[in-house]
Amino acid sequence: MNNDSKPSASLDPADWSEFRALAHRAVDDAIDDLMSVRERPVWQPVPDEIVARFHRPLPASPQDPAAVYREFRDSIVPYGMGNTHPRFWAWYMGAGTAFGALGDYLAAMLNPNMGGGNHVANHVEAQVVDWCKEIVGLPRDASGLLVSGGSMANFVGLAVARNATSSVDVRAEGVRALPALPVFYASIEVHSCIQKAIELLGLGSRALRKVPVDAAYRVDVGALQAMIAADRAAGLAPCCIIGSAGTINTGSVDDLGGLADLCERERLWFHVDGAIGAVLAMSPLHRGLVAGIERADSVALDLHKWLQVPFEAGCALIRDRQLHRGTFALTPEYLEHTERGLASGPLWFSEYGLQLSRGFRALKVWMSFKEHGRDRYAQLIDRTIGQAKALAALVERTPGFELVAPVVINIVCFRYNPGGLDAEQLNSLNEELLIRVHESGIAAPSYTTLGGRYCLRAAIANHRTEDRDLEIFVEEVRRIAGELA
Numbered sequence: 001m002n003n004d005s006k007p008s009a010s011l012d013p014a015d016w017s018e019f020r021a022l023a024h025r026a027v028d029d030a031i032d033d034l035m036s037v038r039e040r041p042v043w044q045p046v047p048d049e050i051v052a053r054f055h056r057p058l059p060a061s062p063q064d065p066a067a068v069y070r071e072f073r074d075s076i077v078p079y080g081m082g083n084t085h086p087r088f089w090a091w092y093m094g095a096g097t098a099f100g101a102l103g104d105y106l107a108a109m110l111n112p113n114m115g116g117g118n119h120v121a122n123h124v125e126a127q128v129v130d131w132c133k134e135i136v137g138l139p140r141d142a143s144g145l146l147v148s149g150g151s152m153a154n155f156v157g158l159a160v161a162r163n164a165t166s167s168v169d170v171r172a173e174g175v176r177a178l179p180a181l182p183v184f185y186a187s188i189e190v191h192s193c194i195q196k197a198i199e200l201l202g203l204g205s206r207a208l209r210k211v212p213v214d215a216a217y218r219v220d221v222g223a224l225q226a227m228i229a230a231d232r233a234a235g236l237a238p239c240c241i242i243g244s245a246g247t248i249n250t251g252s253v254d255d256l257g258g259l260a261d262l263c264e265r266e267r268l269w270f271h272v273d274g275a276i277g278a279v280l281a282m283s284p285l286h287r288g289l290v291a292g293i294e295r296a297d298s299v300a301l302d303l304h305k306w307l308q309v310p311f312e313a314g315c316a317l318i319r320d321r322q323l324h325r326g327t328f329a330l331t332p333e334y335l336e337h338t339e340r341g342l343a344s345g346p347l348w349f350s351e352y353g354l355q356l357s358r359g360f361r362a363l364k365v366w367m368s369f370k371e372h373g374r375d376r377y378a379q380l381i382d383r384t385i386g387q388a389k390a391l392a393a394l395v396e397r398t399p400g401f402e403l404v405a406p407v408v409i410n411i412v413c414f415r416y417n418p419g420g421l422d423a424e425q426l427n428s429l430n431e432e433l434l435i436r437v438h439e440s441g442i443a444a445p446s447y448t449t450l451g452g453r454y455c456l457r458a459a460i461a462n463h464r465t466e467d468r469d470l471e472i473f474v475e476e477v478r479r480i481a482g483e484l485a
């Protein structure tokens with residue numbers, strides 16, 4: 001082992017054996033933290049004196065890595081978001097895994113650039129994308145790439161939809177050359193990143209029609225059909241329907257088969273936002289909920305949510321490879337790269353998305369998929385849906401509490417309603433309740449507003465949650481509600 005510690009001009013450690021000791025300690029500390037996460041508060045506020053440390057200027061001279069690591073331990077580790085904790089159910093997040101995190105470390109040590117070139121890491125990403133196609137049932141010759149998450153995956157899908165459905169060459173002429181406004185349709189429950197994407201595609205948010213939902217928060221297909229007809233009559237150019245496979249508010253799943261039929265009849269692009277629920281297709285018990293997803297022209301998946309891959313990891317899938325490449329590539333196909341050598345090979349992911357330089361996020365996904373396999377993910381999906389239903393039942397049994405939306409998958413919306421309060425009082429009571437739950441450090445749900453009713457919302461996409469955590473949570477919510485009453 002070369003233990004030579006003579007200083008070098010490179011940025012490598014001056015003393016490799018010191019670095020090795022530090023790296024081993026960092027791994028041990030991280031594992032210890034994860035193993036004992038349950039014993040700590042889910043969340044605590046960051047003290048002002050800690051925040052102040054992050055306002056210091058750029059260091060001019062080198063600092064000892066051991067000192068930097070100590071600062072990480074003292075200033076960063078204790079004040080986390082909380083999403084590694086078994087009682088974190090805010091927004092919609094994965095809790096991460098140790099092996100997935102190891103994948104991130106190993107990827108960074110190899111440090112390939114995934115923009116293209118002939119190296120093995122591209123085959124890893126291609127395999128992971130193939131597995132995602134297999135999950136949702138898209139054909140093997142469909143196209144795709146890994147992206148940062150659902151927002152970017154939706155953006156990629158909608159960019160292809162815009163270009164593929166327009167009558168002019170949008171890449172050359174821009175959207176101003178379009179003879180009629182292309183119109184996209186999604187339910188009022190659609191995720192905000194869809195609107196963001198349509199705005200950034202230069203179409204303006206009014207190009208996104210928000211369609212009413214039924215009592216179960218699914219898109220109203222009849223109303224959608226009427227809106228398409230009205231838009232056609234007004235001279236607009238309906239181009240795409242976006243189905244939600246799991247909405248962020250309540251976890252409702254649109255009738256994807258019905259939407260696929262409608263797209264066929266109306267000759268529209270069918271995009272599915274599957275950031276939450278595309279992976280339901282992995283569960284034999286629950287895949288019926290997303291039947292029809294396999295008919296989509298494009299699908300957005302998140303891997304850092306229900307599948308627990310450490311942030312960031314999402315996947316964009318496009319049925320037609322030529323349309324996908326035609327939206328992003330600046331290299332004509334016939335000029336593709338060299339025949340041999342490093343710049344050869346068929347896998348140039350930079351031609352399928354916005355990024356040129358890209359990290360090796362595929363490795364943590366590949367390692368995680370191998371570690372757990374389809375069956376373990378299916379069990380996780382089934383178990384967390386079961387836990388959400390158990391939580392809903394517990395809420396309904398608890399005096400003064402009520403469910404605010406039906407529970408279809410793993411999202412539970414409920415509120416405290418002791419009676420005798422008007423709508424506004426109820427909303428502020430529940431807002432205060434949520435904040436006190438956060439401050440208790442016992443659990444971290446989040447909130448939403450449904451039909452003007454502010455409610456607490458628990459999204460159980462957390463592989464560490466045990467059944468007893470739900471009881472602890474309801475007990476605590478009850479205790480705080482009692483204090484507030």
Ligand SMILES: *Cc1c(COP(=O)(O)O)cnc(C)c1O
Nearest residue numbers: 092149150151191248275276302
């Ligand atoms: C989380 C989410 C998104 C956005 O995904 P990110 O990974 O956060 O970018 C899009 N749609 C739905 C339904 C989501 O839940």
